[in-house]
Amino acid sequence: MSNLPAPGVYNVDPVHSTVSFIARHLVAAKVRGNFTEFSGAITIGDTIEASSVVAEVQASSITTANEMRDGHLKSADFLDQEHFPTLNLKSTKITAKGGDKYELLADLTVRGTTKPVTFQLEYLGTGPSMAPGVNVTGFEVTGEIDRREFGVNFEGTLENGSLVVGNKIGIEIAVEAHQAA
Numbered sequence: 001m002s003n004l005p006a007p008g009v010y011n012v013d014p015v016h017s018t019v020s021f022i023a024r025h026l027v028a029a030k031v032r033g034n035f036t037e038f039s040g041a042i043t044i045g046d047t048i049e050a051s052s053v054v055a056e057v058q059a060s061s062i063t064t065a066n067e068m069r070d071g072h073l074k075s076a077d078f079l080d081q082e083h084f085p086t087l088n089l090k091s092t093k094i095t096a097k098g099g100d101k102y103e104l105l106a107d108l109t110v111r112g113t114t115k116p117v118t119f120q121l122e123y124l125g126t127g128p129s130m131a132p133g134v135n136v137t138g139f140e141v142t143g144e145i146d147r148r149e150f151g152v153n154f155e156g157t158l159e160n161g162s163l164v165v166g167n168k169i170g171i172e173i174a175v176e177a178h179q180a181a
Contacts, residue, residue, distance in 0.1 A: 003096075003099060003100050003123060004044055004048070004051070004123055005044055005123075005126045005135075005137045005179070006044065006126075006179070007044045007045055007046055008043075008044055008179050008180065009041055009042070009043050009044075009179070009180040010041065010042040010043075010044065010137050010177035010178065010179050010180065011039075011040075011041050011177060011178055011180050012038070012039060012040035012041065012042070012055065012175055012176075012177050013136070013176045013177060013178055014036075014037070014038055014039065016136075016176035017038075017173070017174055017175045017176050017177075018034055018172075018173065018174045019034060019035040019038050019055075019057055019173050020032060020033065020034045020035075020171070020172045020173070020174075021033050021034075021169050021170060021171055021172070022169070022170035022172070023147075023166055023169050023170075024166030024168065031064055031069070032064070033062060033063060033064035033065075033070075033073070034062075034063055034064075035057045035058065035059075035061045035062055035063075035087075036061040036063060037057070037058035037060070037061035038055060038056060038057040038058065038061070039055065039056050040053065040054060040055030040056070040089075040175070040177075041053070041054055041055075041180075042137075042139070042175070042177055048094050048095070048096050048102070049093075049094070051091075051094050052090075052091045052094070053089065053090075053091040053094075053104065053106065054088075054089065054090050054091070055088070055089040056086050056087070056088050056089075057086060057087040057088075057089075058085065058086060059074065059079040059080075059081035059084060059085055059086060059087060060074060060081045060085065062074060062079065062081075078152050079110070079111065079152070080111055083111075083112075084110070084111045084112050086109075087108070087109060087110050088107075088108070088109040088114075089106050089107070089108050089109075090106060090107050091104055091105065091106045092105045092106060092107055092116065093105040094121070100122055100123040100124070100125075101120070101121070101122055102120075102121040102122070102123070103118060103119070103120065103121065104118070104119040104120070104121040104141060105117075105118055105119075106119060108145065108150075110145075110150035110151075110152065111150055111151045111152060112151070113149070113150045113151050115145075115149050115150060117143055117145055118143060119141045119142065119143035119171070120141070120142050120143065121139060121140070121141050122139065122140045122141075123137075123138075123139055124137075124138030124139060124140060125137070125138060126138075129178065134178060134179075135178070135179060136176050136177065136178055137176070137177045137178075137179070138174075138175065138176055138177075139173075139174075139175040139177070140172075140173065140174050140175070141171070141172070141173040141174075141175070142170070142171065142172050142173075143170075143171045144168055144169065144170050144171065145168070145169050145171065146167050146168060146169075147167055147168075147169050148167055
């Protein structure tokens, strides 16, 4: 366990963390977006098998720097935030892959549908924060989902049959966490 921080609970700092996604638009372009409201906790156990992650994201906080697109993403065509206000992640298994790399298996819930997803997790280290006597710990998490598996079935197409929005959605999470008191 030398490649992880000391055992304990680490709360995600939403001010210094990001929850991002990347979607293909019209064959070539990539649309990048973020969720600005989220919370999470990382529990580091005495072993990697005893460690876990939970997170909750507010669907209404989605932003792509385009108000019209953001409104559409919040609608029933995509996240349906009125009926499903949160997206949730709960780890089911964490496996060491060597060095600071891990595999995170998690149940991801989007639009009320829960599916297992495999993420790559990297521990970035622990060091002093700007607050005296407080350490911060960093992690990066990446993965990919097929939006259709979560009931996001918007099928807009062009005359040539190209999808307006790709089915594969990349997920990138950068976490700065502080050990709970």
